[in-house]
Amino acid sequence: MDLNYSPADEAFRSDIRAWLEASLPHALRDKVLHHKRLNRDDFASWHKLLGARGWSVVAWPKEYGGPGWNATQRHIWDEECSLAGAPSVLPFGVSMVAPVLMKYGSAAQKAHYLPRILDGSDWWCQGYSEPGAGSDLASLRTRADRRGDHYVVNGQKTWTTLGQHADMMFCLVRTDPAAKKQEGISFLLIDMKTPGITVRPIITLDEDHEVNEVFFDDVKVPVENLVGEENRGWTYAKYLLGHERTNIARIGQSKRELVFLKQLALKQTKQGRPLLHDAVFGAKIAALEIELMALEVTVQRVVASETSGRGPGPEASMLKIKGTEVQQALTELMFEAIGPQAAAFDPAFLEGEREHSIAGDDDAAPLAAYYFNFRKTSIYGGSNEIQKNIIAQMILGL
Template identity: 85%
Template sequence: MDLDYSPADDAFRADIRTWLEANLPHEVREKVLNHKRLAREDFAHWHRVLGQRGWSAPAWPVEFGGPGWNATQRHIWDEECALIGAPPVLPFGVSMVAPVLMKYGNEAQQRHYLPRILDGTDWWCQGYSEPGSGSDLASLRTRAERAGDHYIVNGQKTWTTLGQFADMMFCLVRTDSGAKKQEGISFLLIDMKTPGITVRPIIMLDEEHEVNEVFFEDVKVPLENLVGEENRGWTYAKYLLGHERTGIARVGGSKRELAFLKRVALDQQKNGKPLLHDPVFAAKVASLEIELMALEVTVQRVVASETGGRGPGPEASMLKIKGTEVQQALTELMVEAVGPLAAPFDVPFLEGEHAHSAAGDDDAAPLAAYYFNFRKTSIYGGSNEIQKNIIAQMILGL
């Protein structure tokens, strides 16, 4: 692909930047740029604003309501949103279940769900992982049994991100316990208001309620909520995970955080000079920046190669590994740059209840929680160790 931006690309970037400046709420932008916590309404409001402009799903084709942008335009959009401090559009609807519905869903499912994903009417969550079934997802035990015109679902899901807010869940269930484990799984769409569903919070190390356990007790799911064919859900799950892993690379966000790291390192002193001018620390930052540049080019190449509706292949595993390694390295260098200033844990400041940190350094105060939160990135979406196995099998033939 051509990595040089054309005059049309530059004009597109200028238009995007102008629109973002005019429409992104200032208070939300400040939360993102300063590593504070976002509320449900922050995500929901921004999704509605984008939906009204027709930009909530930049990768969708025109026939399903997308803007029809090419790979370069989508990259510019992602980069400009990240740099200005826009909250991400949550991926569960737009980037995960929607591509599955476009490729494998029937016309009625597409007609009902896709517009509601576009405008933010439905908040989606993911029902994949279970206790004992994380990286070995095919060992899942949540079962769905046919009973007339419904499935009856019983079981448990865990690590369900933002499930406490969700209207809908796309869920992997076992519909044939006698088949090989990958061959007895189906893909269901489940209304989270259905009787028999219980959502219990999992409070993380930083005291945030981001993930949940979800329990199903005789939950009735209509047969028309089956996506594709019964017992073919593993095929759809792999297709979805390819899209998830490509998005996990988060190049735009990492570029924004690299700029933050440099600014913080200029403010910190070592031996009477800015830390960023220290040869050892500067070499770490430079090495990380080179890795990020290489990742950016690779993402552009992978996205540009996806034609004719073909989902990402094993290349998505490479992006997931390197993208999460870069993200974690950034948080590590941030904490290293500020040292003990990152130690205080000020929840009211993180929640936006106080304008300034009680510890006195607003840049440093959120960084320990930010660092710990990003330990998860090399695990979700399929652990990096599993991604290396995928690469070895599908690319190297080992």
Template identity: 75%
Template sequence: MDLNYTAEDLAFRDQVRTYLEANLPQDLQQKVLNHKRLSREDFVRWHKILAKQGWVATGWPAEYGGTGWTATQRHIFEEECARAGTPAILPFGVNMVAPVIMAFGNQAQKDYYLPRILSCEDWWCQGYSEPGSGSDLASLKTRAEREGDHYIVNGQKTWTTLAQHADMIFCLVRTDTGVRKQEGISFLLIDMKTPGITVRPIIMLDEEHEVNEVFFDNVKVPVENLIGEENKGWTYAKYLLGHERTNIAAVGRAKRELQFLKRIAAKHQKNGLPLIDDAVYASKVASLEVELMALEITVLRVISQDSGRPGPEASLLKIKGTEIQQRLTELMVEAVGPYGLPFDPAFLEGETEHSIVGDDDAAPLAPYYFNFRKTSIYGGSNEIQKNIITQMILGL
């Protein structure tokens, strides 16, 4: 196995860099690099720029409007986007529900939904977690009862990311209570404008409205919005989660944030010297950098197989990727000390030129730290991922 880039790979990297330098709006880049909040319009704007180039769906087959790139090309593209500081392409449509529609949807569903995902005509959110049904997702209680050519959906979802902006939600619902819990789940696509749906914000510690509760009260969903077979949704859900966990590793973003960490550690001092020159702190940074390098090599080993369908190795990438992301934010807050304490929502929203603490690098770091506490939980908690590795890789 050769993990070095070929001449063709390097030429592709140069092509991507040139494109990003010419087409990434500077205001979006500065928001990303400086940890400012992005609006719905920011995400949509960048999505449409990439869509015009045909580079939105890097993992899709060309027949559905994707790039048809190799796994190595997709890795290079993600690395270059992270290095340049592009907004993320939100995963719920492109990287999560779209692969499920391709693999298990019927032709009419593919023809209707996939072009709308490519164009960002539909903004998607994910209806998985419920109160009391997070890591034990199969215990979900949201019901869908069939009445003629519709399902009637009742229940609640929680921690639904950016549902306040969503046009559509892909939703796990219980359609049979008389079987083993994993066997009575179905996968529905639901229009968020349907009467009976209520979205209630969950405001986080940093005053950010990122997640929500979503309530379903006698919501009518056409049977044609069922993906695959009734009561087979658990299979589709696991397939989707494999794609989600692979993307969570985010090696390119971690590499960019490591450089940011080194910069602020060089700017802040301890005992009259830059913190980066303190032996204890420097050893922490070095140890983290070694772990990140090991993760990158592991990612390259996984993508060299290019099976197109994430296996249990996605759990390994998810665990290590989220641990590194959390450690990065911990070291950032440690570097800036008390400058990271105040929350400055107005600064994060771009309403003021400078932060209230006088250190624009430090101002977003406390919210950033708290936000990344969730990464070891979503996509299936890291404890659950360890169980998957034990059973499916180690055979225990």
């Protein structure tokens, strides 16, 4: 793969950079760059702005409203958005359920849901994990019993990210309890306003309401909301997880955070010199930057193979492992660079209720919450231990 950008690529980059400079609201940019928390309106307004140009779905083909960009253009877009401080487009609709609908959904499902995902009319959440069925997802117990023209769903999901805002959930349910555990699962689209659904917050260590548990009590779901065939949901789930794990790598975001880390290390001093110039700490940053560069090349290869029509395979597990390791290492080195000041914890400042941190260092104030929040990345999307098993089985043949 030729990793040199062509003149056309560089012109494309210039156009994207100019558009972001003119269109990205400064208040939103500052929230992202300074690690403050984003609310529903922040994500929704940015998605709507992008959707008007078809840029909320940059990996979609033109037939579904995407811009038709190639792998290099999408990589440039991701990098420039991240460096500019643009929020990520939430993946649940755009890059998780949408590819499943495109490949396995009915014509009616595509016609109804895809335009609403593109323009942000529907906010989606993921109904996969359950108590006792996280990494071993095939052990899920939420039931869906067919009764005439609808299913009746009973059970519980957990760790449902931003489910408190969701209009729709794509959900794995057990439709044949007598079948082997991977063979009795179906893929349902559930309206979150349906009677019988209860969403309860889970407040995480950083005092944020990002995840939830969701309960289903005789929830009626129309049969037309079944994606594909009954009891084939495991096939669709694996397809979705491949796309999720590719996106989890977050190359652009990690490159932006590497810049932030270097800036922190320049501000901090050790024995009268910038910490960045300390041999030991500088070596840690250099090693991490090399890891990120190697990861970026691997992402480009995987995305290019998707462009040629081959879906992500076990390589997605490699991206998930290394991507999340790099993200966690970045937060660890930020913490190390700041030292004791990074322990300050100021939720009111993170929520935008206070202009400046009570600790006196606005760059340091978010780092404790940021560090703890990123402990989850090696677990969600299938824990890294599970990804290593996938690689061992599918690549090494063990």
